[in-house]
Amino acid sequence: MPRRPRRWRRGMWIAVLLAPGLAVMTLFVAVPLLSSFRYAFYNFKGVLPDAFIGLANFGDVLFEAPFAAQTWRALWHNCVVFVSLMVVQNGLAYLIAFALLKTLPGHRIHQTIIFLPVVLSAVIVGFLWKLFLHPLFGLVNAALALVGINGPPWLGNESTALGSIIFTNAWHWVGFPALIFLAGMQRISKETLEAARIDGADDRVLMTRIIWPLVAPSTTIVATLTFIGSFNWFELPYVMAGATGSPGGATDVLGLLFYRTAFGTASSGLQDFGHGSALAVLMFAFIAITSGIGLHFLRRREIEA
Amino acid sequence: MQHGERGKNALIQALLIANAFLMLYPLLVMLLSAFKSNAELFASPFALPESFGGANFARMWSETSFLRYLGNSIGVTAVSVGLIVVFGTMAAYAIARYPFRLSAAVFLFFLSGLMVPLKLAIIPLFIQLNALGLIDTRLGLVLVYVAMGLPSAVFIMTGFLRTLPGELEESARIEGASELRTMLQVMLPLARPAMVIAAIQNAVPIWNDFFFPLVFISSDALKTLPQGLTVFMGEYNTDWGVLFAGLTLSALPITLVYIALSRQFIAGLTQGAIK
Numbered sequence: 001m002p003r004r005p006r007r008w009r010r011g012m013w014i015a016v017l018l019a020p021g022l023a024v025m026t027l028f029v030a031v032p033l034l035s036s037f038r039y040a041f042y043n044f045k046g047v048l049p050d051a052f053i054g055l056a057n058f059g060d061v062l063f064e065a066p067f068a069a070q071t072w073r074a075l076w077h078n079c080v081v082f083v084s085l086m087v088v089q090n091g092l093a094y095l096i097a098f099a100l101l102k103t104l105p106g107h108r109i110h111q112t113i114i115f116l117p118v119v120l121s122a123v124i125v126g127f128l129w130k131l132f133l134h135p136l137f138g139l140v141n142a143a144l145a146l147v148g149i150n151g152p153p154w155l156g157n158e159s160t161a162l163g164s165i166i167f168t169n170a171w172h173w174v175g176f177p178a179l180i181f182l183a184g185m186q187r188i189s190k191e192t193l194e195a196a197r198i199d200g201a202d203d204r205v206l207m208t209r210i211i212w213p214l215v216a217p218s219t220t221i222v223a224t225l226t227f228i229g230s231f232n233w234f235e236l237p238y239v240m241a242g243a244t245g246s247p248g249g250a251t252d253v254l255g256l257l258f259y260r261t262a263f264g265t266a267s268s269g270l271q272d273f274g275h276g277s278a279l280a281v282l283m284f285a286f287i288a289i290t291s292g293i294g295l296h297f298l299r300r301r302e303i304e305a
Numbered sequence: 306m307q308h309g310e311r312g313k314n315a316l317i318q319a320l321l322i323a324n325a326f327l328m329l330y331p332l333l334v335m336l337l338s339a340f341k342s343n344a345e346l347f348a349s350p351f352a353l354p355e356s357f358g359g360a361n362f363a364r365m366w367s368e369t370s371f372l373r374y375l376g377n378s379i380g381v382t383a384v385s386v387g388l389i390v391v392f393g394t395m396a397a398y399a400i401a402r403y404p405f406r407l408s409a410a411v412f413l414f415f416l417s418g419l420m421v422p423l424k425l426a427i428i429p430l431f432i433q434l435n436a437l438g439l440i441d442t443r444l445g446l447v448l449v450y451v452a453m454g455l456p457s458a459v460f461i462m463t464g465f466l467r468t469l470p471g472e473l474e475e476s477a478r479i480e481g482a483s484e485l486r487t488m489l490q491v492m493l494p495l496a497r498p499a500m501v502i503a504a505i506q507n508a509v510p511i512w513n514d515f516f517f518p519l520v521f522i523s524s525d526a527l528k529t530l531p532q533g534l535t536v537f538m539g540e541y542n543t544d545w546g547v548l549f550a551g552l553t554l555s556a557l558p559i560t561l562v563y564i565a566l567s568r569q570f571i572a573g574l575t576q577g578a579i580k
Binding site: 010022047096109121131143179258277284287 | 317324325329331332334335346351391392393396398399403405415417418420423424425426427428429430431432435448449455456459485509514515516520531532534535538545555560563564567570571575
């Protein structure tokens with residue numbers, strides 16, 4: 001005769017299964033997140049909230065010296081990073097995906113190679129390219145010298161520093177959007193592509209008129225992930241340009257500003273959790289709202305296609 | 306027509322090869338430079354090293370805490386991923402296989418973790434760990450990683466476990482197997498592919514993470530590999546051969562695993578994005 005567990009035994013069993021996961025999520029996701037909204041309204045003494053000060057922290061980081069100028073400059077740099085990565089990194093990824101779609105000999109090996117940098121730490125990639133971009137001893141300027149070009153100090157020059165780090169990011173990550181686009185393209189039916197070819201569509205028409213609208217779901221994902229990544233950008237600029245975004249703040253982004261404000265730098269070890277929390281809440285709200293609106297339009301585009 | 310097609314394919318193949326070269330050449334230079342002396346590096350950056358002696362690697366080994374950093378990274382990653390898979394599978398099993406009143410709410414609670422970048426909660430996390438006495442401990446780091454990884458693990462495992470047929474469970478029960486035995490011996494062996502995906506998806510970002518150790522860990526003895534690398538790059542900044550040796554050794558473990566399991570890595574890391 002089947003032994004039916006009694007009701008409470010079944011309940012206990014479910015509770016046991018759920019308990020460890022729920023405990024960790026509550027202690028290290030839910031509570032910290034809710035606290036982070038609260039902390040933004042407090043002045044801090046060390047690591048302890050001291051006095052409730054209303055919206056003062058928000059006012060400081062948005063409108064008062066010395067924070068405001070840094071906040072808006074950092075936000076601008078994040079926007080530059082996002083747009084550049086969308087065009088350079090993801091544009092290149094789209095072309096590579098189209099090339100891989102042809103399943104020429106060796107396409108599997110190409111996929112493996114292009115994804116290799118993706119699995120490496122941003123710390124390794126950042127340091128590697130920092131050495132390559134060194135003005136005197138770096139590989140990049142040595143290569144340029146071979147063709148008679150005198151390369152600039154890429155990371156030391158205000159006009160080239162941010163671009164150099166964006167390039168490094170594109171080298172590091174291009175394989176990720178490429179394989180997402182490729183997966184999207186592989187889902188398009190053979191008949192559709194065949195029919196377009198018979199109608200006389202060449203590769204250029206195929207790529208811009210037929211495939212582009214049909215991979216709209218992949219574009220949505222790539223754009224959203226690039227947006228979130230660009231506005232949380234931290235490791236690469238930290239490793240390549242330091243916590244202050246050198247030279248002279250030319251590479252300063254919100255991630256660095258947030259880290260610096262909350263935990264201080266090597267030269268000033270001052271912790272400021274109040275202003276840091278306000279920045280975190282603003283960044284969270286900005287990312288959530290903007291990607292929410294963006295997602296709405298991108299999804300509508302998917303349906304129209 | 307046939308001829309033009311072949312010419313175009315040759316061009317595309319050439320572009321793909323150029324791209325592969327751009328991806329691999331920097332890593333090859335990193336490896337080759339690790340065998341060079343400073344003088345050699347600056348005089349002939351593109352040439353093969355004069356000899357494949359391990360002097361730079363020997364200095365890494367004897368003068369730095371590289372092995373300790375490596376050990377910490379292996380330990381923290383293994384324990385975190387292990388707990389993520391175990392806790393995540395347990396929770397997903399309850400959600401997927403037993404109808405109970407709050408099941409949808411519990412599932413949503415886990416999923417809400419997918420929406421929030423935990424990095425932005427670093428200040429309250431710091432305060433929380435500080436209150437628990439877990440700042441500057443590997444356990445503190447592990448707990449934060451488990452919290453970071455659980456949402457995606459629960460998502461993947463619940464989706465998979467729901468697809469398993471109910472007859473399997475029923476017949477195990479009829480034969481008198483306990484719920485625990487049914488789960489461990491009948492159901493979970495079938496879920497192994499999903500567990501591998503969940504493990505890889507979390508192992509790579511944890512292994513590579515730099516932000517949380519930067520904030521939570523200050524003792525040199527507890528540092529992870531990416532964090533230790535920043536210490537080391539500062540100390541040896543005039544000794545480029547040793548720097549390249551350090552970068553090469555740091556990149557080596559995950560590169561080797563990737564080469565062995567590239568299919569699973571690509572599937573695991575793009576899983577969340579492709580649906």
